[in-house]
Amino acid sequence: MRENEPATMPRTIVEPQFTVEHLSILDSDGTLDSALDPDIPPEDLKRLHHAMRLGRRFDERMLRLQRQGRIGTFAPIKGQEAAQIGSVATLRRTDWMVPSFRETAAMLWRGWTMEHILLFFAGYLEGGQPAPDQRDLPICIPVGGQLPHAVGLAYAAQYRGDDSVVMAYCGDGATSEGDFHEAMNFAGVWHLPLVFLVQNNQWAISVPLKKQTHSRTIAQKALAYGFPGLQVDGNDVLAVYAASREAVERARAGDGPTLIECVTYRLGVHTTSDDPTKYRSAEEVEAWERKDPLTRFGAYLQQRNLVEPGLDEAIDADIARAVEAFEAVGAPDPLVMFDHAYATPSVALEGQRAEMAGRLARTPVTAPAAPPAEGEAPAAAERQSPPMRGQRRPWRS
C-alpha cells in the first residue's frame, strides 16, 4: 500500500478495552470505607473473626506439632486467613468447596474437624475422608488439578437442577498450569455456577509472581475466557466477603463463573520443608506483616466493640482438645490400605491382602515409639529423621 492512500481493509476494533477492578474496603488501620460497607450483621462479623483467629492459632499449633515430629509436612496458611474465610463464608452448606492444599482455615469453616486435619497431615488418609453429607472435596496436592473437578461438579449441579454453587481454590502458581486454563475455558463455555478463588500470595515456593506471569493481574485472565475477573485486597476480609458474595449470587442466578484474585501474602513457609529466607527479604515480609489481615479486622471490630473477651483462650482450649483426641488415635492398621482401592477388590488384590494379614499375624506389632511431650526438645537423632505418628519398624520376613 502506498503512503497517504486510505486503507480499503482497515484494522477495526472488535473488542473494546477491558478494565480490571480492585476492591478494598478496610484500610491498613482497620478503618472502613463506609460507602462500600458490605453490611454484615454483627453476629456474622464475630463468626468471621473467630474463624480467622482459629485459623491462625491452629496453624501455629500445627507448626509446633510438625517441628516436634508429631505430624508431617504441611502448608501453613499464615497471612491468608481473610482470603479464605471471607470467601468460604459466602457459601451455603449445600454448595461445593474444592480446596487445593493450603486452605486449613476454609476447611475448618466447612466443618472439617481439627482432628481430621491433624490425622491427614500425620499420614492417615482417614483424615481426608469427607463426612457423608459434606459437599467438600479432599485436599488436592497436584497444583491446579482440582480445578477441572470443580467444573464437573458445577456441570453436574446444573444437570440435576440443583442450585448449588462451586467454589474452587488455587494459588498464583496454579494459574500457570494447563488445568487452570482448561477449567477456566470449560467454565466459560458451559456458563457454570463456579467461582475461581485465586489466593495470590506472591510466591510459588521460591518463584515470585513476576516470574509466574507477564499479566499485570491474575484477575484479567478471566476476561479472555469470557467472564468477569475481579481483584480484591485479600488481606481485607470485608472486601473478600463482598466480592465473593457477589460472585456466588451471580453463579446461583445462572449468570456464570467469576474469578476472584485475592492479593495476599504467605507470611510463613511454603511448606514445613522450606526456608523462605533463601529467596525473599526480611523487609518484604515485614511490609506485609504490617498489612496482617487479623490486625486490620481486629482493629475494625475493636472500634465497633465487637471483640469477644477471652476469644483466644477459648480457641486454644478447643485446639488442645482436638490435639488430645488426635494423639489418642491408635497405630494404623496396615490392612486398611486394601479397603478403598476398588469398590470390590480383585482376586489378586484379595490375595495380596491375605499375604499381608498372614505376615502380620506371624510378626507381633511393635508399638510406635512415643513422641516427646510437647515443649521437650527432641533427641538429636529424631531431629534428623523425625518419627511420624504410627511409624513402625520395618517388618522382618
Add this chain to the structure above:
Amino acid sequence: MAKLNMVKALNLALLQEMERDPDVLVIGEDVGVDGGVFRVTEDLHRKFGGTRVVDSPLAEAGIIGAAVGMSLYGLKPVCEIQFSGFAFQCFHQIENHVARYRMRSQGRFGCQMVVRMPYGGGVRALEHHSESEEQFYAHVPGLKMVIPSGPRNARALLAAAIRDPDPVIFFEAKALYHAAKEDVPDEIETMPIGRAHVDRPGRDLTLVAYGAMVRVAREVAERLHEEDGVEVEIVDLLTISPLDRETLAASVRKTGHAVIVHEAPRSFGPGAEIATSIMEEAFLSLEAPIRRVTAYDVPFVGFARERANVPDAARVLAACRETLAF
C-alpha cells in the same frame, strides 16, 4: 438379534445404558453432532440432546477432569478420547485423580466413569493414531483396563463398564471397528469385567491375546491345526487389569506351552505380567519358556513400516512352532 459391526455394537450399548439411566452422559471432542470421528456416538446427540451428549472444548485434561467432578457428584460420564495417543494430555488427570479418588476420600467418593479410546494400528494413520498404550493404565492401581475383541463382547463389556462403580479405561481396536459383523442380541447384555474368555479350546499350546490380536491368534490356531495337527487354546483376555490369572493358569496347566501376543512394545509390557503370573501359578506344568510376540521397543515407526512392527500371523506362527519344538 442383529448383525452389527463393533462401531454399531458400541453405539447400541451407549444408547441402551443412556435410556435406562439418566445419570449416564457422553462427553468428548466431536461426540455430539458429528457422532464421533469413528461414529461410535452417532445419533445419540439427536436422541438425548447436547446436555447429555456433550461436545467439549478440545482439551483432554478438561474432559477427564470435568468427568471426575461429574462422577463425584453422582453422574456416570462416558468420556471419549479421540485417539489413545492423545491421552497423555490427560494422563495426569487419570493417574492422579480418576484412579485415586476412592482411596483419597476413603470411600466417600468414587469415580464411576468410563474412558473410551480407539487404540492400535492397522488403519494407515499418522503418529499418535496407531499406538497401543494399555500397559500404562494396566499398571495404575485403582483403574480397570478392558479391551474387547469383537462386536458382541464390546457391547456387553461397555455396558458392564458403565455400570462398574470403579473407573474403567476402555480400549477399542480401530482395526476391528468395521472388520466383522456378529450377531448381537437386541436385549441388554453385559459380561463380567475381570474374566478372560477361552476363545478356542485346545490341548497343546496356550495363545494369549486381546483386542485386534485375537484375529491373528485365530488365524495361527487354524493354520497350526491344519498344517501341524496342533491344537491351540486361545485365551482372549478381554480385561487386562485385573488380570484373570485363574483362566491363564488353568489353560497352561493343560497345555504346558504359552505364547503371548500384544501390539504394545515388549519391555515392561502386559506380556511380562502375564508370563510372570503363569510362572507363579503353573510353573511345574511348563514344558518350554514362555514366548512373547509384540511390537518392538521403538517409538512410532510410521505406517509404511507398521506391518513389520505389529505382530502378524507369520511371527506368531514361528513363535508357536519354536515353543512347541523346545
